[in-house]
Amino acid sequence: MKAKLTKVLSLVLVVIMALSLMTGCSTSSSGKGTKTQDGNKVLFSYDGTDVTLKEAWLYAKMLGAQYEKTYSSYYGSDFWSMSMGKDDDGNDQTFEEYVKKQVISQMKQNIILNKKADKYDCKLTHEEKQQCSDSALSYYQDKAGKKAMKECGATREDVEKIYRDSTLASKVQEKIESKEKVTVTEDEARKSTIYRVVFATTKTDKEGKTTQMSAKEKKAVKAKAEAALKEIQSGKKTIKKVAKEQNYSNTDESYAAGESEEGEAFEGVMKGMKDGDIADKVLECNNGYVIAKLVAYTDKEETASNKKSLKEQKQSEAFQKKYDNWTKKLEKKWDYDKDVDQKLWAQVSLKSADSTSTEKAEETTAAK
Numbered sequence: 001m002k003a004k005l006t007k008v009l010s011l012v013l014v015v016i017m018a019l020s021l022m023t024g025c026s027t028s029s030s031g032k033g034t035k036t037q038d039g040n041k042v043l044f045s046y047d048g049t050d051v052t053l054k055e056a057w058l059y060a061k062m063l064g065a066q067y068e069k070t071y072s073s074y075y076g077s078d079f080w081s082m083s084m085g086k087d088d089d090g091n092d093q094t095f096e097e098y099v100k101k102q103v104i105s106q107m108k109q110n111i112i113l114n115k116k117a118d119k120y121d122c123k124l125t126h127e128e129k130q131q132c133s134d135s136a137l138s139y140y141q142d143k144a145g146k147k148a149m150k151e152c153g154a155t156r157e158d159v160e161k162i163y164r165d166s167t168l169a170s171k172v173q174e175k176i177e178s179k180e181k182v183t184v185t186e187d188e189a190r191k192s193t194i195y196r197v198v199f200a201t202t203k204t205d206k207e208g209k210t211t212q213m214s215a216k217e218k219k220a221v222k223a224k225a226e227a228a229l230k231e232i233q234s235g236k237k238t239i240k241k242v243a244k245e246q247n248y249s250n251t252d253e254s255y256a257a258g259e260s261e262e263g264e265a266f267e268g269v270m271k272g273m274k275d276g277d278i279a280d281k282v283l284e285c286n287n288g289y290v291i292a293k294l295v296a297y298t299d300k301e302e303t304a305s306n307k308k309s310l311k312e313q314k315q316s317e318a319f320q321k322k323y324d325n326w327t328k329k330l331e332k333k334w335d336y337d338k339d340v341d342q343k344l345w346a347q348v349s350l351k352s353a354d355s356t357s358t359e360k361a362e363e364t365t366a367a368k
Contacts, residue, residue: 036152037153057347078351096351114169116328186303197228221288226282275297277294
C-alpha cells in the first residue's frame with residue numbers, strides 16, 4: 001500500500017504544485033509557524049545555481065498546504081507522521097520527509113528547465129508575467145501566505161520569482177513533451193464498453209465482513225442467473241429489466257485490455273462477440289455470475305480519450321528520460337543528506353498546529 005501511495009504522490013506532485021503556485025492562495029495552516037532568521041542563507045546549490053532557505057520554505061509551504069487540504073480528510077490530522085516506507089537509501093521516512101525531498105527535487109528540475117528555456121525558444125508572455133505578479137499579490141494578501149512569508153522573511157518579489165520560475169519550467173517541459181514523437185497503437189488505446197448484471201456470490205455478515213457463499217448457495221445463485229438469461233433470450237425481459245429487478249446499478253464498464261473488473265477470461269469472451277450481442281451463457285467471473293452485453297468492442301469516444309492519455313503519458317516518460325540524461329553527471333555527485341543543509345532544512349515543518357497537538361497528546365498518554 002505504501003509503495004502504491006508513493007507512486008501516486010509522485011505522479012500528482014507536479015499537478016498539485018501547479019495548482020498551489022498559480023492560485024496564489026493557501027487555505028491550510030501549512031505548518032506549525034516556526035520562524036527563522038536564516039531565510040537568505042543558501043540551502044543548496046545545483047548546477048551552479050543557489051537556492052535560499054526562504055525560496056524552499058515558501059515552495060514547501062505552498063505544497064504542504066495543498067497536501068494537507070487533500071489528504072488530511074483521508075488519513076487524519078497527523079498524516080504527516082505516517083510512514084512512507086524506505087527512501088532510496090533504505091532509510092525509514094515519514095510523509096513529511098518524503099514531501100520535503102520532493103520539494104528539493106522539483107526545485108532542482110526548475111533550475112535545469114529554466115536554463116533550457118532559450119534552447120527551446122520559451123519565454124513568459126506579458127500575460128503570464130502579469131498572472132505571476134497577480135498570484136504573488138494574492139498569496140501576500142492571503143492569511144496563510146502572509147504568515148509563511150513572515151516566517152522566513154520573504155518578500156512579494158521572492159514569491160513572484162517562484163511563480164515565474166515554476167511557470168517557465170512548466171512551459172519548457174510542455175514544449176519538450178509536445179515535440180516527442182510517440183506511438184500509441186489501436187490495440188493499446190482500444191476501450192470496450194459493456195453492460196452487465198452481476199449475481200454476487202459473496203455476502204455480508206452482521207459485522208459487515210464480506211465472505212464467500214457456500215457451494216450450495218453459489219449453485220442457487222447460478223441457477224437464478226441462468227433463469228434470468230433465458231427470459232432475456234426469449235424476449236420476456238430486457239437486460240436492463242433484469243438489472244433493475246436485481247437492484248444492480250454498477251452496470252456500465254469501459255475497459256482497456258487487461259483492465260476489466262470481471263477478469264481476462266471475461267474479456268476474451270467479449271472480444272469474440274459482435275456489438276449489441278448478449279453472451280449466450282452466464283459467465284463465472286471475479287465478482288460472481290454475470291450476464292453481459294457487448295455495447296461496443298471499440299468504443300470510439302472512450303478509445304479516443306484513452307489514446308490521448310496514453311500519448312501524454314508516453315511523452316511524459318520520454319521527457320523524464322531526456323531530463324535524466326541531462327542530469328546524469330549532476331546526480332552522480334548529488335547527495336541529498338550532504339548537499340542540502342539539513343540544519344537549515346530542519347527548520348521547515350509542514351505539520352499543522354493541530355497535528356502537532358495530536359502527536360503531543362498521544363506521547364503524553366503513552367507516557368502515563
